[in-house]
Amino acid sequence: xxxVEQDPGPxxxxxxxIVSLNCTYSNSxxxxxxxxxxxxxxxxxxxxxxYSSGNKEDGRFTAxxxxxxxxxxxxxRDSQPSDSATYLCAMTGIQGAQKLVFGQGxxxxxxx
Amino acid sequence: xxxxxxxxxHLIKTRGxxxxxxxxxxxxxxxxxxxxxxxxxxxxxxFQYYEEEERQRGNFPDRFSGHQFPNYSSxxxxxxxxxxxxxxxxxxxxxxxPGELFFGEGSRLTVL
Numbered sequence: 001x002x003x004v005e006q007d008p009g010p011x012x013x014x015x016x017x018i019v020s021l022n023c024t025y026s027n028s029x030x031x032x033x034x035x036x037x038x039x040x041x042x043x044x045x046x047x048x049x050x051y052s053s054g055n056k057e058d059g060r061f062t063a064x065x066x067x068x069x070x071x072x073x074x075x076x077r078d079s080q081p082s083d084s085a086t087y088l089c090a091m092t093g094i095q096g097a098q099k100l101v102f103g104q105g106x107x108x109x110x111x112x
Numbered sequence: 113x114x115x116x117x118x119x120x121x122h123l124i125k126t127r128g129x130x131x132x133x134x135x136x137x138x139x140x141x142x143x144x145x146x147x148x149x150x151x152x153x154x155x156x157x158x159f160q161y162y163e164e165e166e167r168q169r170g171n172f173p174d175r176f177s178g179h180q181f182p183n184y185s186s187x188x189x190x191x192x193x194x195x196x197x198x199x200x201x202x203x204x205x206x207x208x209x210p211g212e213l214f215f216g217e218g219s220r221l222t223v224l
Contacts, residue, residue: 006154008152034212034213036215041220042217042218043116043216043217043218044155044202044215045215046214046215088154088155090154099157099160099170100145100155100157100213101157102154102155102156104152104154105153
């Protein structure tokens with residue numbers, strides 16, 4: 001079993017829809033949770049960074065962490081075609097070590 | 113402010129050859145990590161360098177080695193290349209604390 005599970009999709013939604021992306025994990029030591037966006041043939045770009053459980057909002061993006069369920073989510077409101085990309089969840093457990101464990105990534109397409 | 117820069121962007125090698133990939137971290141960052149991303153997969157942690165020493169290592173064979181220079185730049189070396197080494201190699205930099213990792217665009221290696 002992988003430490004981090006993420007549905008690879010692909011996921012296709014119409015412009016303006018609310019998108020929900022999710023990851024589950026098995027290692028209870030994970031404390032720092034991140035979402036990266038990766039466009040085709042580019043490096044990952046950090047979208048959201050959260051510590052422990054709770055919600056964090058940044059513009060159209062909301063990240064949620066439920067450590068009791070070992071489940072994290074990313075919500076995208078008012079989705080735009082420019083949001084079409086692969087979304088990677090990542091997490092780490094040791095402060096400062098930053099050995100990130102990534103999910104497989106979910107390929108998202110927003111249709112105009 | 114330049115972000116993380118990597119070179120070369122693309123390269124083709126044959127089995128058994130050796131390759132060196134280079135990375136310059138974001139200004140102000142002192143820690144460099146290397147990741148391997150196979151097609152359709154999330155990045156896998158190779159190793160991390162801090163103060164010119166390997167601080168952590170992932171599950172990669174000794175054919176993968178690295179170096180960090182006094183100016184914080186880094187190299188990744190892979191010996192005796194295998195077909196399975198074909199991937200996008202990503203460099204990420206950070207300031208060493210429990211903060212954010214910033215990725216470069218990657219070096220795409222094809223082994224024939």
